[in-house]
Each structure stands twice: as structure tokens, then as C-alpha cells.
Amino acid sequence: MKRYEDVLSDMEQKIDGGQFVSGQKLPSVRKAAKLYGCSVSTITRAYAELAKRHAVYSIAQSGYYVVEKPGGRTGAAESESIDFASASPDPGVFPYLDFQHCLNKAVDTYKHDLFTCGDSKGLQTLRHTLVSHLAADQVFAKAERIVVTSGISPMLELLAKMPFPNGNSVILVEQPSYDLYLRFLEAEGVPVCGIARTAAGIDMRELEEKFRRGGIKFFYTMPRYHNPLGTSYSAEERKTIARLASKYDVYVVEDDYMADLGEEPGFDPIYAYNGTSHVVYLKSFSKIIFPGLRLGAAVLPEKLLGTFHAYKRYADASQLSQAALEVYIKNGMYERHKRKIGSQYAARIRALNEAARRHNGANLLEIPDVRFGVFVPFKLPQTVNLERLIERLAAKDIFVVSGKRFYLTNYLEREKFLRISISRARPEQIEEGVREIIEEARQTARSPQ
Incomplete structure (x- = not known):
């Protein structure tokens, strides 16, 4: 079974990555079996599964061909961007394949229970499974304090609306921070204020002052693999945040959305350092498996x-998805x-760092040493016209995101940067992409208008 899965996965990646382009004929069954060092039946089964997924089609007496991608773009064209x-x-x-198996097993195991409102x-069995799953990350909690939701965003929105025991109303957010949450807070008129966070970290004295005098309900933070900065707080910073939360009766909403992407030893969340139950711990499963899963978990004090349960009166997450995730x-x-x-992802981050060292020799851009996660910020000189740079890169089929969107509308102390994500950048493209970004930044800095 494992060999078949490896072959199928590799073929899918080559089709998605453009190595097999639209209309291209795949190797014959016998040739593919020789290339992969497996049996003919394994290749036949893999091709049949690809055809079932509408990734390839067969022509009698000819072979298998890659299906043309929607929108009229060929794999070759897509591979250029x-x-x-x-x-x-x-x-x-x-x-x-793995998740399809889990879905089938979930249906067999729970049957009619999956098609109720829930x-x-x-799902109770999933929450009990999450007790040990979260404990591996030093998040210890009974099942009664674990809530499963349809992703992290609905949980963040609910926390913003509900009252907290400290009686405060202001939400403190890092600047920059998760853009969709910032837009939600502004649209809903929720009292919100910002505190600067850079690649170097956060000013703990300023944080303490805001905790002391700011009427803060909770501090929303991404301590690990921050979006958009990509950086993580040190253990000392996490301990300090936990201590200040207890001292000033301010809650911390810890969005550990990419907890499972790292290989850092001994990274304990803020939750693990707080002994007064002032931390709400959030974890997403969609970023690891696939976005359409729409499942997250929260550990509540x-x-x-x-x-919380008075505000969240109904189930919003698919019972079937929850059961499959449990399996x-x-x-x-x-x-x-x-x-x-x-x-x-770690290999892609390394490739990006190596490319930056080769092409950013004059240190035109400030690029932090991010080693895990998916985001790396490219801080630009003030003379660079950010919008013009993005347009010039798009003209070369290089797509990046402006750092502007990750700030509150009225927040003035903004850094000028591009958020670079490696999650969909193929390894062989990273070198060229980084070189072009630095070169275009250099050109734009010389003539910003």
C-alpha cells in the first residue's frame, strides 16, 4: 500500500507542479514501473486513480494524458508564475488518499450519528482525542474545556463579541497582525489598539504599560511563526507575557495556528507558562491538512x-469532518x-534564505533569519514605492503581498515590507523569485516615482 501511495503522490506533485503539463503523454505503464522501481499493477492502479480524480485521461491503444487545466491556462504557463x-x-x-480512508472509516464507525446537528x-470523541494530542504541545486540558469550531476565524470573532470576567473592552493586537481579523474588528466597531511587533520582537515595557492602564480585555498574539512576520517569540518573551497576564488580569488569546509546522525543540506555548488560566489557546488543523477541512480547536479557561457556551449555542463544524479528523x-x-x-516547508525556507544571502549582498533589504513556518518578511528601503514594486513583479509573473494590509487603518508606525510565503512556491522557482524581487527593489529605490 505504501509504495502505491508514494507513486501516486509523486505523480500528483509533478502534474500540479507543471513537470507534466496539460496534454502531455505520461510514460507508458511499463516505463513508469521501471522508473519507480515497482510493479506494473502499482502503476496501473495509480493511473486509474489519477483518472478517477480527473487529473489524467486515457486514450485506447495510446496511453494516459494530462487533463487540460481550467481557465485555459496550461501547466507550462502556470509553472512560469x-x-x-x-x-x-x-x-x-x-x-x-489518507483522508479519504478516514472519511470512509468515520462513516462506517459512527453511521447515523454523523448526520445530526451535533x-x-x-464531537465528544474528537475532544477526548484532542486531550492527548494537545498535551504533546504542553497544552494540558480536560475535554470539557476543549471546543471544536469551523476554523479559527469564527472563534476569534466570538471572543471579540463576548464579555470577559475582567470587565474590560479593548482588544490589544500586534502590529502587524492577521489582516482578516483586523478588518473584522474595525467593521464591527470593537475597541481595538495596537502594539508594535517587529522581527526583533516586542517592547515588553510598553506591553506592561498597556496591560496596566489600557483597559485591555485580551491581547491577541501569534507567538509562533507570526503572520506576516514569520518570526517567533523567545521563551523568555512567552514567559513574560504569561506573567503579565496574571499580574494585570488581562487575558491572552494565543493563536498557535501553525503549531505543527515547526521542528524547534522545546517550544512551549504561552499557555504552558500561565498558571492562572488567563490564556485561550487556539489551534488550526486546516493549515496542515487542507483549507477546506475548516476545523480548529480552542482550549478555554x-x-x-x-x-462562551451562551454565545455559541449551536454546532458550526461538520460532524463528518470531525469524525474523520479523529480517525x-x-x-x-x-x-x-x-x-x-x-x-x-523547512527546505523551502532554507532555499529562500540561501537565495537571499546570495543576492542581497549589499543588504538592500532587511530579511530576518526565519527557519520554520511559511512566512518571511522582506523589509524595504523607505525610498521604494511599494505599489509600483508589486506591479513590476506581477508583470514578471511574480506575486507577493504588501505588508500594508496587516495593520489597523489608523495605525501610523508601519514598516514597509513584502510578506513572502513559501507554501506554494516550488523549490526550483525560489532562487529566481528572490533574485528578481531584490533587483526590482533596487531599481524602484533608484526611481521611486
């Missing part, structure tokens, strides 16, 4: 449970996939 903009997981590493807290975690597939995607 360099996507440093998308934050979604690479479709080439989606665990299609519990607003989430006892003091928030009653109010996926319990049989070890999640852990295996986590290691696979983590190692692939």
Missing part, C-alpha cells in the same frame, strides 16, 4: 466556559503528514 502570495497549503501535499462543543489523528496519519509537510 512564482506564487509568493498565497498562504494556503500546497495542494501537492494534500493527504487525499454538540456545539464539538474555566471562567470563560459559561459565557486521522488516532491512527497516526496526522503525525506522519505533519512531519512530511513540515520538512518540505
Whole structure:
């Protein structure tokens, strides 16, 4: 079974990556069996599965061909563009077969229970499975304090609306921070203020002052693999945040959305350092498996449970998806996939860092040494016209994201940077993409108008 999965996964990645382009004939069954060092039946089965997924089609007496991609773009054309903009997981590493197996097993195991409205807290068996799953990350909690939701965003929105025991109303956010959440807070008129965070970290004295005098309800933070900065807080910074939360009765909403992408030893979340239950811990599964899964988990302090459940009165996450995720975690597939995607992304980050060292010799751009996660900020000289640079790169089919969108509208102390994401940038494209970004930044800095 494993050999078949490896062959199928490799073929899918080559099709998605443009190595097999639209209309191209695939190697014959016998030739492919020789290339992969497997049996003819394994290749036949892989081609049949690709045809079932509408990735290839067969012509009698001729062979298998790659299906033309929608929108009229060929694989060759797609392979020319360099996507440093998308934050979604690479479709080439989606665990299609494993998760399909888990879906089938979930239906067989739970049958009719999956087609009810379900519990607003989430599937009970999944929550019990998450107890041990989260404990591996030093997040210890009983199942009663774990809530499953349809992704992290609905949880963040609900936390913003509900009252907290400290009676405060202002939400403190890092600047920059998660853009969609910032837009939500502004649109809803939620009292919000910012505190600067850079690649070097955060000013703890300023944070303490805001905790002391700012009427802060909770501090929303991404301590690990921050979006868009890509950096992580040190252990000392995480301990300090936990201590200040207890001292000033301010809650921390810890968005550990990419907890499973790292290989850093001993990275304990803020939650692990706080002994007064002032931390709400959030984790996403969509960033590791695939976005369409739309599942996240929250660990809530006892003091928030009653109010939270009064606001979240109905189930919003698919019972079937939850059951499949439970199977996926319990049989070890999640852990295996986590290691696979983590190692692939780490290799891409290394390639990006190496390219930056080669082409940023004059240190025109400030690029932090980010080693894990998916984001790396490219801080630009003030003379660079950011919009013009992005347009020039897009004309070369290189797509990046402006750092402007990750700030509150009225926040003035902004850094000028590009958010570079490696999640969908193929390894062979990274060198060229980084070189072009630095060269275009150099040209734009000379003539900013």
C-alpha cells in the first residue's frame, strides 16, 4: 500500500507542479514501473486513480494524458508564475488518499450519528482525542474545556463579541497582525489598539504599560511563526507575557495556528507558562491538512466556559469532518503528514534564505533569519514605492503581498515590507523569485516615482 501511495503522490506533485503539463503523454505503464522501481499493477492502479480524480485521461491503444487545466491556462504557463502570495497549503501535499480512508472509516464507525446537528462543543470523541494530542504541545486540558469550531476565524470573532470576567473592552493586537481579523474588528466597531511587533520582537515595557492602564480585555498574539512576520517569540518573551497576564488580569488569546509546522525543540506555548488560566489557546488543523477541512480547536479557561457556551449555542463544524479528523489523528496519519509537510516547508525556507544571502549582498533589504513556518518578511528601503514594486513583479509573473494590509487603518508606525510565503512556491522557482524581487527593489529605490 505504501509504495502505491508514494507513486501516486509523486505523480500528483509533478502534474500540479507543471513537470507534466496539460496534454502531455505520461510514460507508458511499463516505463513508469521501471522508473519507480515497482510493479506494473502499482502503476496501473495509480493511473486509474489519477483518472478517477480527473487529473489524467486515457486514450485506447495510446496511453494516459494530462487533463487540460481550467481557465485555459496550461501547466507550462502556470509553472512560469512564482506564487509568493498565497498562504494556503500546497495542494501537492494534500493527504487525499489518507483522508479519504478516514472519511470512509468515520462513516462506517459512527453511521447515523454523523448526520445530526451535533454538540456545539464539538464531537465528544474528537475532544477526548484532542486531550492527548494537545498535551504533546504542553497544552494540558480536560475535554470539557476543549471546543471544536469551523476554523479559527469564527472563534476569534466570538471572543471579540463576548464579555470577559475582567470587565474590560479593548482588544490589544500586534502590529502587524492577521489582516482578516483586523478588518473584522474595525467593521464591527470593537475597541481595538495596537502594539508594535517587529522581527526583533516586542517592547515588553510598553506591553506592561498597556496591560496596566489600557483597559485591555485580551491581547491577541501569534507567538509562533507570526503572520506576516514569520518570526517567533523567545521563551523568555512567552514567559513574560504569561506573567503579565496574571499580574494585570488581562487575558491572552494565543493563536498557535501553525503549531505543527515547526521542528524547534522545546517550544512551549504561552499557555504552558500561565498558571492562572488567563490564556485561550487556539489551534488550526486546516493549515496542515487542507483549507477546506475548516476545523480548529480552542482550549478555554474555566471562567470563560459559561459565557462562551451562551454565545455559541449551536454546532458550526461538520460532524463528518470531525469524525474523520479523529480517525486521522488516532491512527497516526496526522503525525506522519505533519512531519512530511513540515520538512518540505523547512527546505523551502532554507532555499529562500540561501537565495537571499546570495543576492542581497549589499543588504538592500532587511530579511530576518526565519527557519520554520511559511512566512518571511522582506523589509524595504523607505525610498521604494511599494505599489509600483508589486506591479513590476506581477508583470514578471511574480506575486507577493504588501505588508500594508496587516495593520489597523489608523495605525501610523508601519514598516514597509513584502510578506513572502513559501507554501506554494516550488523549490526550483525560489532562487529566481528572490533574485528578481531584490533587483526590482533596487531599481524602484533608484526611481521611486
